[in-house]
Amino acid sequence: xxxxxxxxxxxxxxxxxxxxxxxxxxxxxxxxxxxxxxxxxxxxxxxxxxxxxxxxxxxxxxxxxxxxxxxxxxxxxxxxxxxxxxxxxxxxxxxxxxxxxxxxxxxxxxxxxxxxxxxxxxxxxxxxxxxxxxxxxxxxxxxxxxxxxxxxxxxxxxxxxx
Amino acid sequence: xxxxxxxxxxxxxxxxxxxxxxxxxxxxxxxxxxxxxxxxxxxxxxxxxxxxxxxxxxxxxxxxxxxxxxxxxxxxxxxxxxxxxxxxxxxxxxxxxxxxxxxxxxxxxxxxxxxxxxxxxxxxxxx
Numbered sequence: 357x358x359x360x361x362x363x364x365x366x367x368x369x370x371x372x373x374x375x376x377x378x379x380x381x382x383x384x385x386x387x388x389x390x391x392x393x394x395x396x397x398x399x400x401x402x403x404x405x406x407x408x409x410x411x412x413x414x415x416x417x418x419x420x421x422x423x424x425x426x427x428x429x430x431x432x433x434x435x436x437x438x439x440x441x442x443x444x445x446x447x448x449x450x451x452x453x454x455x456x457x458x459x460x461x462x463x464x465x466x467x468x469x470x471x472x473x474x475x476x477x478x479x480x481x482x483x484x485x486x487x488x489x490x491x492x493x494x495x496x497x498x499x500x501x502x503x504x505x506x507x508x509x510x511x512x513x514x515x516x517x518x
Numbered sequence: 519x520x521x522x523x524x525x526x527x528x529x530x531x532x533x534x535x536x537x538x539x540x541x542x543x544x545x546x547x548x549x550x551x552x553x554x555x556x557x558x559x560x561x562x563x564x565x566x567x568x569x570x571x572x573x574x575x576x577x578x579x580x581x582x583x584x585x586x587x588x589x590x591x592x593x594x595x596x597x598x599x600x601x602x603x604x605x606x607x608x609x610x611x612x613x614x615x616x617x618x619x620x621x622x623x624x625x626x627x628x629x630x631x632x633x634x635x636x637x638x639x640x641x642x643x644x645x
């Protein structure tokens with residue numbers, strides 16, 4: 357059952373990825389990216405990584421794709437609505453093949469371990485996050501604060517340039 | 519535990535499937551009915567408009583929008599990360615003690631400092 361689900365989700369992930377690089381419309385590319393990212397969230401669910409799937413949907417599927425779409429909306433994309441040619445594609449091919457080689461080598465070198473099917477407790481995860489890892493959690497809020505103020509300042513700089 | 523997991527996400531999967539099948543079914547039904555001659559095909563420019571009522575769209579869909587919207591996109595990403603932390607907190611809130619409440623209050627107050635800063639500097643006003 358989970359093998360079929362994995363095959364379906366892996367197909368959707370790869371189809372989305374292929375769509376991103378093959379479509380000529382940048383907005384369509386962003387929507388294909390959304391499909392790919394949501395399918396990855398589904399793969400996390402098969403692996404019982406509920407929290408990771410949630411993060412994937414909220415941050416990548418929601419926020420990051422929105423930022424990509426906003427970037428298309430706010431820039432002069434009307435001048436290049438269709439990506440006709442990208443001269444960097446041979447370089448991208450070399451990089452992609454290199455990454456594939458490294459991943460395949462790592463996958464083949466590591467012995468395959470079959471672990472027991474188990475579902476980690478979501479409440480146990482949150483329990484350790486708010487007791488044992490309370491200080492890193494509060495530090496995360498400071499990191500987010502810096503990011504927020506940075507975003508506000510970047511937006512302000514753009515306003516002055518107009 | 520495992521049964522429950524599959525049951526819950528199975529329900530979500532059924533929901534997703536229905537959400538996918540409803541629009542696809544509508545389009546397919548429209549196509550089938552036009553083939554059978556039940557649905558007449560009379561295209562007109564009014565039918566091709568994006569909305570039947572409301573304002574006439576100004577400019578094309580590739581128009582450039584105001585740059586100020588970008589700030590909202592960035593803020594959305596950061597508050598998305600904040601919500602990710604709120605989620606496990608809410609799941610376990612009933613079992614946790616006052617400590618967790620104070621912890622989350624500090625977390626949100628630190629982020630509210632950025633909001634107060636933006637408000638103070640007048641960045642939230644639309645100019």
